[in-house]
Amino acid sequence: MEKVLMINYQKCTGCRLCELVCSVMHDGVSNPARSRIKVMKWEAEGLYVPMSCQQCEDAPCMNVCPVKAISRDEDLGFLTVDYDICIGCRSCVAVCPFGAMNYNIIDKKVFKCDLCGGDPQCVRFCEVKAIEYVDADRVSNYKKKDAAERLSAAQKEGAALQAAM
Amino acid sequence: MALNRKIAYIDLSTGDIEIKPIPLEVRKKFLGGRGLDAYLLLNHTEKGCDPLGPGNALIISAGILTATCASATARAHFMAKSPLTNLLGSANMGGFFAPELAWAGFHHLVIKGKAEKPVYIWIHNGEIEIRDAGQIWGKTTTDTQWAIRDELGDEDIKSAVIGPAGENLVTFANIMTGIKNSAGRTGMGCVMGSKNLKAVAVRGTMDIEIAHPVEALEYNKQFIDQITSAKVNQTQGTLGTPFIWGATNSWGGVRTRNFQYNQCEDADDIEPERIDEVCEETMGPYHMTGCFACQVHCRAQYKVPSGPLAGKYDEGPEYTSLGAFGGEPDCKNAETVFAGNHLVDQYGVDNLEIGSMISWAMELYELGILTNKDTDGLDLKFGNDEALLEMVERICFRKGWLGDTLADGGLPAAEKIGKNSFDYLIQVKGMNNLHSDERGTPALALNIATASRGSDHLRSRPAIDLYHLPEKVLRKIYSNPIPYDGPLSSEHTDYEGKAWEVYWQENCYMAVDCLGICKYHTVFLGATLPNFEDWPKVLYYNTGLEMSPEEIWDIAERCNNLERLFNLREGLKRDDLKKGDTLNHRYFDEPCRRGAPDIIGMSIDRKKFNKMLDEFYEHHNWDKNGVPTPKTLKRLGLDQEPSHLV
Numbered sequence: 001m002e003k004v005l006m007i008n009y010q011k012c013t014g015c016r017l018c019e020l021v022c023s024v025m026h027d028g029v030s031n032p033a034r035s036r037i038k039v040m041k042w043e044a045e046g047l048y049v050p051m052s053c054q055q056c057e058d059a060p061c062m063n064v065c066p067v068k069a070i071s072r073d074e075d076l077g078f079l080t081v082d083y084d085i086c087i088g089c090r091s092c093v094a095v096c097p098f099g100a101m102n103y104n105i106i107d108k109k110v111f112k113c114d115l116c117g118g119d120p121q122c123v124r125f126c127e128v129k130a131i132e133y134v135d136a137d138r139v140s141n142y143k144k145k146d147a148a149e150r151l152s153a154a155q156k157e158g159a160a161l162q163a164a165m
Numbered sequence: 166m167a168l169n170r171k172i173a174y175i176d177l178s179t180g181d182i183e184i185k186p187i188p189l190e191v192r193k194k195f196l197g198g199r200g201l202d203a204y205l206l207l208n209h210t211e212k213g214c215d216p217l218g219p220g221n222a223l224i225i226s227a228g229i230l231t232a233t234c235a236s237a238t239a240r241a242h243f244m245a246k247s248p249l250t251n252l253l254g255s256a257n258m259g260g261f262f263a264p265e266l267a268w269a270g271f272h273h274l275v276i277k278g279k280a281e282k283p284v285y286i287w288i289h290n291g292e293i294e295i296r297d298a299g300q301i302w303g304k305t306t307t308d309t310q311w312a313i314r315d316e317l318g319d320e321d322i323k324s325a326v327i328g329p330a331g332e333n334l335v336t337f338a339n340i341m342t343g344i345k346n347s348a349g350r351t352g353m354g355c356v357m358g359s360k361n362l363k364a365v366a367v368r369g370t371m372d373i374e375i376a377h378p379v380e381a382l383e384y385n386k387q388f389i390d391q392i393t394s395a396k397v398n399q400t401q402g403t404l405g406t407p408f409i410w411g412a413t414n415s416w417g418g419v420r421t422r423n424f425q426y427n428q429c430e431d432a433d434d435i436e437p438e439r440i441d442e443v444c445e446e447t448m449g450p451y452h453m454t455g456c457f458a459c460q461v462h463c464r465a466q467y468k469v470p471s472g473p474l475a476g477k478y479d480e481g482p483e484y485t486s487l488g489a490f491g492g493e494p495d496c497k498n499a500e501t502v503f504a505g506n507h508l509v510d511q512y513g514v515d516n517l518e519i520g521s522m523i524s525w526a527m528e529l530y531e532l533g534i535l536t537n538k539d540t541d542g543l544d545l546k547f548g549n550d551e552a553l554l555e556m557v558e559r560i561c562f563r564k565g566w567l568g569d570t571l572a573d574g575g576l577p578a579a580e581k582i583g584k585n586s587f588d589y590l591i592q593v594k595g596m597n598n599l600h601s602d603e604r605g606t607p608a609l610a611l612n613i614a615t616a617s618r619g620s621d622h623l624r625s626r627p628a629i630d631l632y633h634l635p636e637k638v639l640r641k642i643y644s645n646p647i648p649y650d651g652p653l654s655s656e657h658t659d660y661e662g663k664a665w666e667v668y669w670q671e672n673c674y675m676a677v678d679c680l681g682i683c684k685y686h687t688v689f690l691g692a693t694l695p696n697f698e699d700w701p702k703v704l705y706y707n708t709g710l711e712m713s714p715e716e717i718w719d720i721a722e723r724c725n726n727l728e729r730l731f732n733l734r735e736g737l738k739r740d741d742l743k744k745g746d747t748l749n750h751r752y753f754d755e756p757c758r759r760g761a762p763d764i765i766g767m768s769i770d771r772k773k774f775n776k777m778l779d780e781f782y783e784h785h786n787w788d789k790n791g792v793p794t795p796k797t798l799k800r801l802g803l804d805q806e807p808s809h810l811v
Contacts, residue, residue, distance in 0.1 A: 010451045017458040024234045028378035033370035043343060045478055046466040127393055127460045
């Protein structure tokens with residue numbers, strides 16, 4: 001079964017350690033501009049949402065690439081850029097609906113999440129588990145559980161109200 | 166490389182900007198952050214300079230490890246001569262400003278002069294520009310940050326800014342970034358205001374090469390596990406620092422009613438669990454946030470639950486806001502704490518100092534030293550929430566005689582108010598104490614009396630003294646990295662061996678401030694947290710700098726001596742009640758009246774305190790007046806100061 005990054009943004013504290021370890025892991029430097037993951041912030045509201053590649057099935061980046069430089073890794077299922085073929089036209093950056101295909105102005109290359117070869121460092125370092133690496137079919141599970149909890153709480157509240165009437 | 170980050174000298178009078186590298190020999194002597202700031206301050210200001218004049222230097226820095234692959238290195242440091250104390254001004258802040266400064270190519274800024282009109286400094290990938298701040302002047306701390314982002318068209322810009330309090334030269338105005346992060350103490354925002362400097366805005370995308378990236382990454386994981394496994398940090402990450410206030414209050418170690426009492430009774434509405442409830446009600450179950458790359462996440466998010474400010478978003482309230490707007494003025498309403506915390510964050514003022522100043526005024530009012538005429542009719546009694554919040558406004562905007570007077574800081578205000586008002590000002594070196602009571606804990610009393618920036622808990626507090634750790638554990642901590650075989654006591658009420666603990670912690674805190682690490686990641690609150698033996702590895706993997714624990718200790722000691730030299734130059738005298746290493750008479754003369762059996766009736770024994778102070782000086786190899794001996798200065802390589810290496 002393929003595994004994917006599951007992001008529960010509500011848990012994110014906004015610390016951006018994921019951005020730091022991503023750039024260190026891939027490039028040996030600290031620089032969020034090189035990070036494959038980025039925490040989008042609405043600081044005035046206290047809202048933080050980590051954004052990364054969804055590894056789409058029908059991937060726009062792969063479809064749009066004029067030289068077929070983007071392909072899917074057979075073992076782990078992530079989309080990968082072959083820099084020997086890539087011409088740096090940034091069409092993939094333009095079409096990605098999540099902004100997850102990045103462009104690095106220092107090396108003049110597009111870059112994206114490669115799941116760190118199966119041991120995503122963003123997941124490893126996120127103590128609050130805002131990012132987890134799970135089987136693709138489990139992604140909606142925590143939402144089901146949250147919703148179920150709300151349902152059950154509402155039912156209990158309703159019953160209590162009825163009893164009080 | 167972290168080591169290739171530069172230093173910039175910015176003269177706001179002339180507009181001149183000079184950028185220089187930081188020589189390796191300077192790194193080896195002072196590392197970076199607060200330590201190098203102290204060197205720069207001593208070298209770039211004249212004796213007796215006016216804190217609000219163009220001759221004062223405002224120094225802004227990141228730690229040497231900031232934005233490397235080391236956890237919780239978000240700290241920015243600010244230094245200048247303090248307009249509050251006329252001695253060392255020094256304040257430290259978390260958030261996301263310092264890493265951005267490092268990615269923009271800089272570790273230290275030395276800002277001198279005074280701009281003719283309001284300006285802000287814009288730093289972007291190695292370039293520095295002084296820009297007009299006419300449109301931004303007058304804005305709150307957050308509006309200032311958003312306005313700069315709008316103007317420059319980049320929402321990733323991080324700014325260190327002042328609010329109205331800094332503009333109005335309130336001597337305890339702070340510098341802020343984000344919603345809550347503050348360089349709170351000693352009036353660094355007032356220095357910015359005096360230079361017509363509204364903000365320093367930074368943005369950087371320059372690589373910081375990690376010397377040994379694979380090892381740095383692995384070691385960081387180990388470091389984080391060590392930090393998050395400590396119970397104290399798990400609790401910090403759930404309840405934030407209010408948990409410390411709550412625990413200390415239940416024992417009897419907080420200040421209330423301007424130090425008349427050491428425990429706030431019937432404080433259910435401001436207990437940490439209640440504060441957490443409001444945060445959860447207004448922000449949901451996940452309402453903790455943190456600074457850059459930190460896994461402790463000690464800061465809560467909330468919206469003011471009710472009252473005129475209902476619905477306003479903010480972060481905190483931390484220990485100090487609970488003290489300032491809860492315990493100390495004896496107000497005890499969650500709404501007041503949340504509202505007061507929001508006001509100080511927006512206006513940019515030190516919550517600790519303003520809370521203490523207002524509580525001092527409340528006691529003076531109840532004693533009749535301040536009258537209705539002085540307060541313009543405000544009923545400034547303890548427990549009057551409305552009067553408390555009104556005074557925050559009056560001080561920040563210097564409204565009315567009392568607001569204007571208190572905005573000058575404790576010592577000038579005491580002179581203006583006259584009578585015996587000074588006796589009730591709970592301060593050291595002109596700065597008010599944390600809202601805690603140290604009468605039952607001699608070690609902590611010595612810490613606040615000798616802290617280099619005036620009464621303070623973040624310069625040398627042996628807070629772990631309260632845990633009654635076995636002597637074996639204390640021995641392990643306190644006899645490394647240099648040997649110590651003198652007395653150590655697990656009993657917090659003892660005087661024996663405490664001078665060594667304070668001396669050791671002073672070096673420990675200086676070391677983390679040079680590295681740029683948060684104090685929750687060292688033995689401040691947890692005995693198992695990293696200290697000298699752990700830092701050489703993190704320093705080596707990230708910067709390539711090879712240093713032993715002893716060498717880091719030596720640097721810390723050197724930098725503490727630099728701060729001492731600055732204070733002595735500016736008039737520190739051992740027993741001077743306004744500029745010395747001593748405490749308000751209440752510590753000695755008025756025993757604690759509330760709390761647990763081990764604290765009721767406690768006060769500091771003056772004779773034993775003086776002996777402890779003598780020992781503290783001896784550990785430093787200072788003379789009996791607290792002056793470093795020529796031999797000590799020579800050993801530390803400080804006998805030629807100012808030496809103008811940078």
